[in-house]
Amino acid sequence: MTATVVAAGFVGFEITWRADVFGGAPQASSAAQFGTVGINFRARKARTSEEWNAAVEELSCAVA
Amino acid sequence: MTEISRSIPGTAQPVDGLDIDALRHAIQEEYSTVATTPEQGFHFHTGRPLARLLGYDDRWLDGVPEATIASFAGTGNPFAVGELQPGECVLDVGCGAGIDSIIAARMVAPGEVVGVDMTPAMLERARASARETGVTNLDLRLGFAEQLPVGDEWADVVISNGVMNLFPDKLAGLQEMARVLKPGGRLQIGDILVSKTVSQKDKRNVDLWKG
Numbered sequence: 001m002t003a004t005v006v007a008a009g010f011v012g013f014e015i016t017w018r019a020d021v022f023g024g025a026p027q028a029s030s031a032a033q034f035g036t037v038g039i040n041f042r043a044r045k046a047r048t049s050e051e052w053n054a055a056v057e058e059l060s061c062a063v064a
Numbered sequence: 065m066t067e068i069s070r071s072i073p074g075t076a077q078p079v080d081g082l083d084i085d086a087l088r089h090a091i092q093e094e095y096s097t098v099a100t101t102p103e104q105g106f107h108f109h110t111g112r113p114l115a116r117l118l119g120y121d122d123r124w125l126d127g128v129p130e131a132t133i134a135s136f137a138g139t140g141n142p143f144a145v146g147e148l149q150p151g152e153c154v155l156d157v158g159c160g161a162g163i164d165s166i167i168a169a170r171m172v173a174p175g176e177v178v179g180v181d182m183t184p185a186m187l188e189r190a191r192a193s194a195r196e197t198g199v200t201n202l203d204l205r206l207g208f209a210e211q212l213p214v215g216d217e218w219a220d221v222v223i224s225n226g227v228m229n230l231f232p233d234k235l236a237g238l239q240e241m242a243r244v245l246k247p248g249g250r251l252q253i254g255d256i257l258v259s260k261t262v263s264q265k266d267k268r269n270v271d272l273w274k275g
Contacts, residue, residue: 001257003074008238010251018257021117021139026105030272035259038118038139038226042146042252045245056072 001041003059010043011055069235076234079267084232088182088208090270091230095137096185099161102134108226110137115163118254119144124167132193135161135186138225140254143167151175152220155244157209157237158182158227162190162202168223169194169202178214180207209237214244221245225254230273 005013021038022031030036046052069075094106102110109117111134115125118141125133142164148154148171156165159179169177179202181187187204194202207213209224209231222241231237241251266272 001076003072004076004234005238005251007069007072007075008235009069009242010238015257016145017119017140019117021114021256022108025107025109027107029107031107031256033260034262036256037259038254039257040140040142040145040252040254042250044251045242045247045249047247059072059074 005041005043006052006055006059009046009052011046011051013041013043015039015041069239078233078236080264081268082232083268083270087230087232087270087273090273092183095160095183098137099135099183099185099189102131106137108137108139110134112136114138120167124170125163127197128163128166129193129196132161132163132189135189136163137161138164138254139229139256140225142223142225142252142254143171145252146221146250148172148221149175153218154178154221154223155180155212155214155219155241157212157222157224157241158230159190159204160186160225160227162186162193162204164223164225165190165202165204166193166197166199169199173199173201175201175220177202178219179204180209180212180214182206182208210240212240212244216243217246217249219244219246219249221250221252223252226256228253228255 017040152172152175156179159165165179
């Protein structure tokens with residue numbers, strides 16, 4: 001998810017919360033089968049192309 | 065930028081063979097039911113109990129019609145991620161029954177909020193809610209996340225809740241959010257995270273997208 005958010009033009013991606021939000025729902029769900037949790041996340045649109053390029057570079061280093 | 069973006073390792077790619085029209089139809093059908101008969105029970109939680117589970121302050125829901133609260137179907141809490149400030153312009157992508165749009169409209173007044181949803185029944189519910197709660201700085205529009213009916217660099221903040229996972233092309237949806245945000249604008253999202261690998265066959269299964 002980090003890569004997709006950064007690729008779209010954002011920087012500073014951060015997941016701030018995660019929790020099981022499907023457990024006990026009235027109907028059966030495939031959520032548990034796929035290890036699905038609810039999350040909150042934030043990011044910020046890059047102010048300049050230089051800032052975005054730096055975020056992409058950082059991401060590439062992390063992947064490598 | 066799209067070609068460069070798609071080449072970045074780890075970036076979500078469109079699902080080959082996914083019938084996007086069928087997916088959108090299935091989602092509209094599901095959420096029309098949530099809007100009109102929320103009491104029937106779904107594979108996700110809804111309503112006030114869900115709002116509490118996600119950390120919504122009860123005061124945020126004061127004056128919001130119970131029928132609208134009952135149709136709430138988020139997976140997170142965009143307001144827990146960062147505070148909205150008076151005077152800001154906020155876009156709510158996939159606003160559904162309008163709870164988050166109404167909360168945002170109260171927080172940013174005299175700023176403006178635009179809520180966008182692709183399901184007419186949900187928009188109808190949201191418009192009725194806005195009238196009943198008396199918010200005047202909220203504009204609700206029909207549209208798709210990948211083609212948002214909002215001008216470039218209009219928003220200070222984009223919020224969304226339980227919707228991004230339904231984008232058939234997640235990069236395209238996020239790029240639209242980036243287009244409408246001002247430089248430095250904030251993205252505050254509630255969504256889901258899948259920790260296990262999903263096969264291409266499963267990614268083409270419209271029923272799994274719904275739950």
